[in-house]
Amino acid sequence: MYIVTAKEMYDIDQFSMDRVEMDGSMLMENAGREIAQRVSSMINFEQALCILVGSGNNGGDGFVIARTLLNMGYKVTVLQVVEDKKIVGHAAYHKRLYLKCDGILKQLNEINDVQEELNKEDVIVDAMIGIGVKGDLREPLYSLVNQINRLDNLVLSVDIPSGLPTDEGVADFTAVQADHTFVIGAIKQTAFIQHTAPSYGKWECSSIGFPQAAFKQLEMERKVWTKAAFQRTFPERSEYDHKGDHGKGLVIGGSSNMPGALGLTTRAALRSGAGLVTAATTDSVIKRIASFCPEATFVTVPEINGHLKYGNDIDYKGFDAVAIGIGLGREAASRPVIRHAAAAKIPLIIDGDGLTHLKADLEVLDEREEPVILTPHPGEMAMLLDLSVKDVLMRPFHYAKKFATDHGVYVVLKGAFTVITDPNGKQAVNTTGNAGLAKGGSGDVLTGIILAMIMQKQSIFEGLCNACFVHGKSADLLIQESHSQHDLLASDVIEGLSLVYRTF
Numbered sequence: 469m470y471i472v473t474a475k476e477m478y479d480i481d482q483f484s485m486d487r488v489e490m491d492g493s494m495l496m497e498n499a500g501r502e503i504a505q506r507v508s509s510m511i512n513f514e515q516a517l518c519i520l521v522g523s524g525n526n527g528g529d530g531f532v533i534a535r536t537l538l539n540m541g542y543k544v545t546v547l548q549v550v551e552d553k554k555i556v557g558h559a560a561y562h563k564r565l566y567l568k569c570d571g572i573l574k575q576l577n578e579i580n581d582v583q584e585e586l587n588k589e590d591v592i593v594d595a596m597i598g599i600g601v602k603g604d605l606r607e608p609l610y611s612l613v614n615q616i617n618r619l620d621n622l623v624l625s626v627d628i629p630s631g632l633p634t635d636e637g638v639a640d641f642t643a644v645q646a647d648h649t650f651v652i653g654a655i656k657q658t659a660f661i662q663h664t665a666p667s668y669g670k671w672e673c674s675s676i677g678f679p680q681a682a683f684k685q686l687e688m689e690r691k692v693w694t695k696a697a698f699q700r701t702f703p704e705r706s707e708y709d710h711k712g713d714h715g716k717g718l719v720i721g722g723s724s725n726m727p728g729a730l731g732l733t734t735r736a737a738l739r740s741g742a743g744l745v746t747a748a749t750t751d752s753v754i755k756r757i758a759s760f761c762p763e764a765t766f767v768t769v770p771e772i773n774g775h776l777k778y779g780n781d782i783d784y785k786g787f788d789a790v791a792i793g794i795g796l797g798r799e800a801a802s803r804p805v806i807r808h809a810a811a812a813k814i815p816l817i818i819d820g821d822g823l824t825h826l827k828a829d830l831e832v833l834d835e836r837e838e839p840v841i842l843t844p845h846p847g848e849m850a851m852l853l854d855l856s857v858k859d860v861l862m863r864p865f866h867y868a869k870k871f872a873t874d875h876g877v878y879v880v881l882k883g884a885f886t887v888i889t890d891p892n893g894k895q896a897v898n899t900t901g902n903a904g905l906a907k908g909g910s911g912d913v914l915t916g917i918i919l920a921m922i923m924q925k926q927s928i929f930e931g932l933c934n935a936c937f938v939h940g941k942s943a944d945l946l947i948q949e950s951h952s953q954h955d956l957l958a959s960d961v962i963e964g965l966s967l968v969y970r971t972f
């Protein structure tokens with residue numbers, strides 16, 4: 469499932485109409501009928517529906533939905549929120565069809581008490597504005613949207629909640645708060661931005677006949693990483709495999725204040741399928757985590773003030789990938805460890821405090837040819853880019869892509885919607901996981917899973933997407949079966965991995 473900006477959506481539309489000669493009013497019919505079917509499965513014939521239609525093609529979809537539901541036998545009223553003369557083109561055609569099917573139409577400007585009128589309805593279908601919104605909502609829509617948001621009715625939005633921007637980057641807006649949004653063709657960027665996603669309520673996306681070629685012509689691929697994608701790409705195991713077939717991973721980090729982090733990463737890597745895992749850390753950390761991950765082997769690194777020192781004595785030979793930075797701390801003496809690890813000719817994951825050290829020595833990235841994977845949370849991404857956290861949260865797609873393409877690295881920008889970006893700018897969003905993961909140790913577990921995944925037989929990009937998928941899925945299954953978002957711990961998520969593997 470593609471994730472699009474408004475321009476990309478219009479390009480898909482245009483390609484379908486110009487190159488494939490699809491008729492615009494047919495696409496509108498497809499969209500409206502598909503949505504009407506889905507609405508009908510959510511309501512009963514006793515409920516009164518009010519379809520609010522605006523002047524653009526979103527309103528045109530509204531007229532198709534109204535006609536389809538009316539002809540199915542539902543109680544439908546259309547409330548047109550703009551003057552007649554604003555309804556043109558395909559939307560005017562579908563308005564005519566609706567009226568010729570004896571549909572009831574009321575005009576917003578002829579209603580005395582809008583609140584009272586809306587209160588009579590059980591279900592509001594919002595087809596006022598779609599992806600064509602420009603700037604802040606003007607009157608009378610501004611007041612109308614505020615009224616809708618005070619109602620208790622079920623509110624269903626068509627394509628996107630009216631007033632909401634399609635693209636990331638907009639801080640302030642007034643938009644319909646939908647209970648459910650029926651997205652058309654491709655899901656919009658704002659469904660994955662922290663402050664705009666809630667406006668959608670639950671969403672589902674329907675395909676309305678856009679050809680695959682219309683998506684393929686987009687400059688860059690941006691997709692939702694789905695269960696189907698996981699099942700398609702996750703490598704199968706053969707009964708003849710031995711431990712060496714699943715990779716030998718090295719994890720480097722740990723400090724006297726944060727010994728547990730490295731233990732979580734090590735155990736998570738083992739639980740998610742790594743053949744062998746070695747943890748390189750200080751003697752005191754080894755003593756504290758060894759019993760938590762008995763299957764691991766250890767390499768002792770000299771320490772200074774409880775932190776790793778230099779790291780030039782770590783031997784990378786024989787390892788398939790390395791993850792560095794977990795619980796490392798910010799002691800300057802630990803910084804050279806990053807440079808040494810970067811010289812190893814194997815994929816390198818840099819996490820946690822490793823990212824802070826990296827920031828002081830970013831040229832390390834330019835000198836490497838093997839894959840580098842960075843796993844920042846928004847604060848670390850902001851630090852790497854000299855931005856505020858708010859900037860990053862406002863435009864995660866843009867900034868993750870910028871850093872990934874500028875430095876030729878993979879970026880896993882963690883959050884409620886983790887964005888995975890490859891060095892060419894291809895992106896995917898993971899949608900598994902829940903608020904139970906917003907706790908210390910979650911990121912350490914994810915790093916372990918990533919380490920295991922990139923050593924299996926799958927591309928690095930797919931490995932990263934699958935790692936995020938199983939990490940979130942483990943938390944989701946645990947919450948369904950035995951835990952709650954309150955008590956879920958990072959270590960539970962490791963144990964939940966077996967649930968994921970057995971379920972899928």
Ligand SMILES: NC(=O)C1=CN([C@@H]2O[C@H](COP(=O)(O)OP(=O)(O)OC[C@H]3O[C@@H](n4cnc5c(N)ncnc54)[C@H](OP(=O)(O)O)[C@@H]3O)[C@@H](O)[C@H]2O)[C@@H](O)CC1
Pocket residue numbers: 481492495496499522523524525526527529596597598599600601602603604605606609626627628652
């Ligand atoms: N083949 C197709 O084309 C298909 C298209 N599809 C559907 O079309 C939708 C896109 O349609 P679109 O481009 O016509 O724009 P749309 O979102 O309806 O809004 C435009 C209207 O909004 C108004 N308006 C804007 N800003 C405003 C503001 N701040 N405050 C107040 N009003 C404002 C603006 O009014 P104006 O500025 O002209 O007065 C303009 O008339 C898309 O989301 C999908 O639902 C599907 O059916 C699939 C096939």
Ligand SMILES: [K+]
Pocket residue numbers: 526594595596597598625626627628629630
């Ligand atoms: K809408």
